[in-house]
Amino acid sequence: MCWCSITSGTPGKTRMLGTGMRVYMVVLFCDLALWGVLWGWVCIQGSPNNGGLTWLWALGGLRWAVLHMVSMMTPSGPVVHRWVATHCLLWPIFWSSRAMLQPETLNDTILRPAGLALVTVSAAAACLFWELTFPEAQAGDLGKEEKKQQAKALFFRVVRYSRPDILHLGTAFLFLTLAVICETFIPYATGNVIDILGSKYEHNSFLWAIGIMGILSVGSAVCSGMRGGLFMCSLSRLNMRMRHMLFHNLVQQEISFFEVIKPGDLASRLQSDTNMMGLSVAMNVNVLLRSTVKTVGMLVLMVGISWQLTLLTCVEMPLLAALQNTYNTYCQAVSQQLQDCKARAKELAGSTVGQIRTVRSCGADSSEVYRYEETLLEMHRVHSNKGIASAVHLLLRRIVTITVKVGMLFYSRQLITLNKLTIGSLLAFVLYQKDMVSNLKSLIYAFGSMLNSVGAAAKVFKYLDRKPNQKEAGSLEPAHLEGCVDFRDVTFSYPSQPEKPALKGVSLTLQPGKVTALVGPSGGGKTSCVSLLKRLYEPQVGEVLLDGQPLHLYQHSYLHRKVAIVSQNPVLFSGSVKGNIQYGLQDCTMERVVVAAVKANAHDFICKLEDGYNTDVGECGEQLSAGQKQCVAIARALVRDPCVLILDEATSSMDTNMQQAMQEVLSGKVGQTVLVVAHHLQTVEKAHHIIFLEDGAVVEEGTDKELMALRGRYHRLKEKLFEQGSSGS
Structure with missing residues (x-):
């Protein structure tokens, strides 16, 4: 058996x-x-x-x-x-x-x-x-035993994260104990009231019994309310800490990590899984302790009323446990499916709404609606299966419960006839028996829910324990930087395409106070050089040096202040113009913001905005034109006073007058080492040094005159661009 x-x-x-x-x-x-x-x-x-x-x-x-x-x-x-x-x-x-x-x-x-x-x-x-x-792994089933040990380790790790709330949890457990004691004795007191009413009535005894029952009821309500409030407070504090730690660790990961992991998956870990993880301590432990203590107390009182009826009631428990265990196993699998469906639906809706302009311009409205509908139908199917299983489970539970109760009532009749049981005691026993089944259900449900929350904790800890797949940033913060950049025999492949090198033994130098232009066909390696210089990736072979020191030796925030980038399509965040220029800086004054805006030729149009520097730029800067966004992005770079300035087609959306006004900034006369990735002839011609990249290697380099005299790849590219410019005009 x-x-x-x-x-x-x-x-x-x-x-x-x-x-x-x-x-x-x-x-x-x-x-x-x-x-x-x-x-x-x-x-x-x-x-x-x-x-x-x-x-x-x-x-x-x-x-x-x-x-x-x-x-x-x-x-x-x-x-x-x-x-x-x-x-x-x-x-x-x-x-x-x-x-x-x-x-x-x-x-x-x-x-x-x-x-x-x-x-x-x-x-x-x-x-x-x-x-x-509580099934255990049997001999020879090492996989289950290992999973069980991992689940225990994860659970106790969650408990350790709850240590700062030890005072709240300890007080909550105290109120939990008091509430359980009161709840346990309420049916017993109710039975006494019934016996007094059924036998020879005594007014004082009746008042005393009613008073006891009232005190127990009020005490149970007050203690239960305090217990629930303290547990919810602990849950909120734990969720806040876990989300903060997880988000902090996520933003430290290398860029390739975010290229592989979908944003919807990370959002699900931060929201749903951290919440489920907190439930394993603040809620499930609450239910487990409450149900366990109450079950033991009720069992003792039930034995005192009638040990025969207690043993009969115990027959019901294994049957209900078998049903509940089967149902919990099924629900665990369904819950995982629902989590995945919700993550896919959230990701799909977010990407569609966030890129609605592209969706609308490509006429993909119907296809996106169809994809979202398919996701919703899959979620509906999983919900329906769960509902059917719940209905069957409830029906079988009712059949078992009714059968046992009928048998118990028949046997109770005999005990009452033999004067071994009173009507009040029978009522108390029935109430206990009902609560016993309810507690058993809560106990098993909480155990299954704890397994689910442990599974969610495993997903959270997977990202919380992940170390960035790059060298740890150093602490180098020199007071002065020359801005000399060296690429020494750099070979680099993107993690998503490790077999296809983006750079092949590239060696180049960016001189302080000079403008260096990277030119070449698409896919030649220009963006890869920029990404390595910003230390978004690490080269597999070779190294990138700044003033003779590898980039990873510099302190993280210091490096990104000294090496600033302005891209062709800059990203602005919802908020004020001032906030976007100050973005990432903790001690940036308004005076520095204005000076940077003046240098970037952005001050005049900013002052004409409704609220000036406090004007909200809208979601992704949609309230500004493309040229205005580039000016704000340039000001955001200049306010950092960088020693290396990277401009990736940074003036492509500006009109002619604004481009001419920016030439002094782009010329390197203000002291920065400027790296320009551009196709505009005027910018390339005035560069001090031009490097032609193709297929991830340096093909030609020199000044504009030197490269034109070679009549090589640069010459042919310039002629092609000149012809396109002439035909366009």
């Missing part, structure tokens, strides 16, 4: 079932033989009740020691050992509990053959209930 939870139809587990049943029968046979010897000795000595509880415990301990030795000599597992302990000690525990509640019952015969047979069945049922509710 105890081994049914470890069988699933496979030959290996079927053999395990046969072995377990044989061990079970051997232990039972040895127990019967032992009982025969002990019973004969007791009958010779006298009444078996002479020793009382001491004799009963000694007998139980002796049986446990002998049967445990027998089980150790057989190929049995921990399941059998647990059953032996329950089988031998349940009877002494029952009579000890009954003696505390009803001492006079010890005059009855404590060694009843029928009672002992019922204990044997109850012990097997209890073991079955345990194995179905």
Whole structure:
């Protein structure tokens, strides 16, 4: 009976079932033989009740020691050992509990053959209930055992993150205990009120019983409210800490990480999974402790009312546990599917709404709606399957519960006829029995929910423990930088295409105070050089030096202040113009913002805006024109006073007058080392040094005149651009 939870139809587990049943029968046979010897000795000595509880415990301990030795000599597992302990000690525990509640019952015969047979069945049922509710990995199933250990480690790690809330949680557990005590005794007090009303009525006794019941009810409500509030406060604090730590670690990751992991997945980890992880401590532990303590207390009181009805009620538990365990296993899989569907729907909706201009211009409205509808239909299918399973589970639970209750009521009728049970006691027992089933359901549900939350914690810890796949930034922060940049034999491949080098042994130098232009066809390696200089990636071979020091030796924020970039399509964030220029700087004054805006030729149009520098630029800067956004982006770069300025087609959207006004900034006269990635002839011609990149290698380099004299790749590109410019005009 105890081994049914470890069988699933496979030959290996079927053999395990046969072995377990044989061990079970051997232990039972040895127990019967032992009982025969002990019973004969007791009958010779006298009444078996002479020793009382001491004799009963000694007998139980002796049986446990002998049967445990027998089980150790057989190929049995921990399941059998647990059953032996329950089988031998349940009877002494029952009579000890009954003696505390009803001492006079010890005059009855404590060694009843029928009672002992019922204990044997109850012990097997209890073991079955345990194995179905909290299954363990069996011998040879190392994968499950390893998963179980990992789940325990994850759970206790979550508990460790709750240490700052130890005061809140400790107070919450205190109120939880008080609430459980009050709730446990409410049915007992209700039964006393009914008995007083049904027997000879005494007004004082009735008032006293009503008062006790009222005090317990009010105490339960107050303590439950305090418990819930403190647990929710702890949950909120834990979620805040976990989201902060996770977000902090995510923004430290290398750029290639965000190219592989979808934004919707990261958003789900930050929102849903951190919340589920917090539930494992603040809510599930709350429910587990409350249900466990309340179940034990109610069980003791139920035994005191009627041990026969209590044993009958225990028959219901393994059946409900089996149903609940099956349902929980199914719900865990469905919950994972729902999480994935929600993440896909959120990602799809976010990408469509965020890029609505591109969607509309490509006429992809219908296709995006169809994709979103498909995701919603998949989510609906999963929800429907979960609903059907829930309905079937509820129906089976009701059938089991009603069947047991009918049997209990028939037996209660006999006990009342024999004056062994009162109407009030029966009412109290029914209330306890109802709460017992409810607590059992909550206990198993909380256990399953804890497994789900542990799974969510695994996903959170996966990203929380991840170390950036690049060299750790150093602490170098020199007071002065010349701005000399060297690429020394750099070979680089993007993580998404490791077999296709973007740069092949590139060596080049950017001189301080000079303008260097990178030119060449698309895919030649210009953007890769810019990405390496901004340290968005690390080269596989070679190194990039700034003033003779590798980039990774510089402090992170210092490096990105000294090396600034303005791209062709700059990104502005929702907020004021001032906030976008100051972005990333902690101590930037308004005076520095204005000076940078003047240099970037942005001050005049900013002053003409409705609120000047406090004007909201809208989502992604949509309230500004493309040229205005480039001016603001240039001001954002200049306010950092960089020693290396990277301009990736930074003036492509400006009109002619604005481009001419920017030439002094782009010329390098203000002291910066300027790297220009451009196709505009005017910018390239005035560069001090031009480097032609093709297929990830340096093909030509020199001044404009030197490269034109070579009549090579640069000459042909310039002629082509000149022809395109002439035809366009």
